[in-house]
Amino acid sequence: MELFLTAHPPFSLPAVAESHGWAALAPFAWDEEAGVLAYVAHLDAGRVVEMCVRKAPDGVRVEVDDDLNADEEAQVTHQATWMLDLDHDLTPFYALAREEPRLAQVEAQAKGRLLRSPTLFEDTVKTILTTNTAWSGTIRMASALVAQFGDPLPGDPARHAFPRPERLAASDEETLRAETRLGYRAPYVLGLARSVASGDLDLEAFKSSDLPAGQLYKELLAIKGVGGYAAAHLLMLLGRYDFLPIDSWAKTAVSREWHGGEPVGAAEVEAAFACWGEWKGLAFWFWDWSPWDEA
DNA sequence: GGTAGACCTGGACGC
DNA sequence: GCGTCCAGGTCTACC
Numbered sequence: 001m002e003l004f005l006t007a008h009p010p011f012s013l014p015a016v017a018e019s020h021g022w023a024a025l026a027p028f029a030w031d032e033e034a035g036v037l038a039y040v041a042h043l044d045a046g047r048v049v050e051m052c053v054r055k056a057p058d059g060v061r062v063e064v065d066d067d068l069n070a071d072e073e074a075q076v077t078h079q080a081t082w083m084l085d086l087d088h089d090l091t092p093f094y095a096l097a098r099e100e101p102r103l104a105q106v107e108a109q110a111k112g113r114l115l116r117s118p119t120l121f122e123d124t125v126k127t128i129l130t131t132n133t134a135w136s137g138t139i140r141m142a143s144a145l146v147a148q149f150g151d152p153l154p155g156d157p158a159r160h161a162f163p164r165p166e167r168l169a170a171s172d173e174e175t176l177r178a179e180t181r182l183g184y185r186a187p188y189v190l191g192l193a194r195s196v197a198s199g200d201l202d203l204e205a206f207k208s209s210d211l212p213a214g215q216l217y218k219e220l221l222a223i224k225g226v227g228g229y230a231a232a233h234l235l236m237l238l239g240r241y242d243f244l245p246i247d248s249w250a251k252t253a254v255s256r257e258w259h260g261g262e263p264v265g266a267a268e269v270e271a272a273f274a275c276w277g278e279w280k281g282l283a284f285w286f287w288d289w290s291p292w293d294e295a
Numbered sequence: 296g297g298t299a300g301a302c303c304t305g306g307a308c309g310c
Numbered sequence: 311g312c313g314t315c316c317a318g319g320t321c322t323a324c325c
Contacts (some may be wrong), residue, residue: 099307127314128320130318131318131319132303132319133305133316134305134315134318135318136307137318140304141304146306158320181304184301184304184320185302186303188320224321225319225321226320227320230319230320248318
């Protein structure tokens with residue numbers, strides 16, 4: 001079956017899919033040439049389906065590989081809307097971006113939305129998998145987690161959904177390390193899964209929280225394995241841009257842009273984007289660093 | 296509050 | 311093919 005979902009303009013499916021690396025992490029698959037974003041999704045009743053998202057005149061067309069009842073249709077609509085951030089109005093950010101040459105193209109290119117997973121649990125696990133490793137390692141670990149612990153897609157059992165917290169919680173550190181090569185991250189992912197599965201940690205409530213960004217940041221930092229970079233990245237996925245995800249690349253980029261290549265720390269990265277206030281995360285993320293690529 | 300060292304893996308490199 | 315070194319954030323212990 002198929003659903004048509006409208007997006008707050010401007011909207012570009014490729015801009016969302018390529019907003020950061022998430023589309024390369026299982027169970028996402030992004031076919032750039034065909035313009036199709038696929039995702040193997042869990043529905044509440046435990047059913048696993050594949051969504052294929054394509055552009056449509058006012059938003060997207062979502063194809064699901066099977067019939068859905070009314071409740072499941074609502075779930076797919078809700079998941080796709082969240083994942084693609086369809087409802088987000090970025091008008092205030094675009095108004096500021098027009099005044100900055102390095103951000104002048106974001107509105108025309110409909111940049112600003114960040115692709116996210118249906119659950120904050122999945123995004124938190126994936127964010128932990130981005131830390132202290134190369135991107136190839138993140139892809140490998142996410143693929144292994146999905147393949148080893150995710151429920152299979154009925155029509156194509158070689159593909160799997162992202163593991164549910166309960167499934168990971170029932171595992172143990174030794175198995176996780178052996179089967180997914182998470183290394184020292186295994187106890188972090190296991191602890192997170194157990195906290196969520198037991199109900200001790202309601203990560204999904206963060207999506208609609210009215211708490212100030214600073215308080216949410218502190219709560220994310222309380223998760224073992226989530227430090228300053230990861231918490232800021234997760235806040236960005238929650239639509240809060242008050243903190244910068246400062247990693248080694250960010251320091252290098254700011255060093256080249258404003259400090260003549262001299263080594264800089266987190267303070268210099270913060271200072272470079274402080275003037276963007278509540279939009280600093282987006283300004284940093286979509287800043288046009290391309291002049292340095294050509295150098 | 297700031298800092299040093301450990302954590303773990305895969306890739307690059309030299310032999 | 312093997313061994314060594316390095317990069318990448320976070321945690322813990324210590325000052």
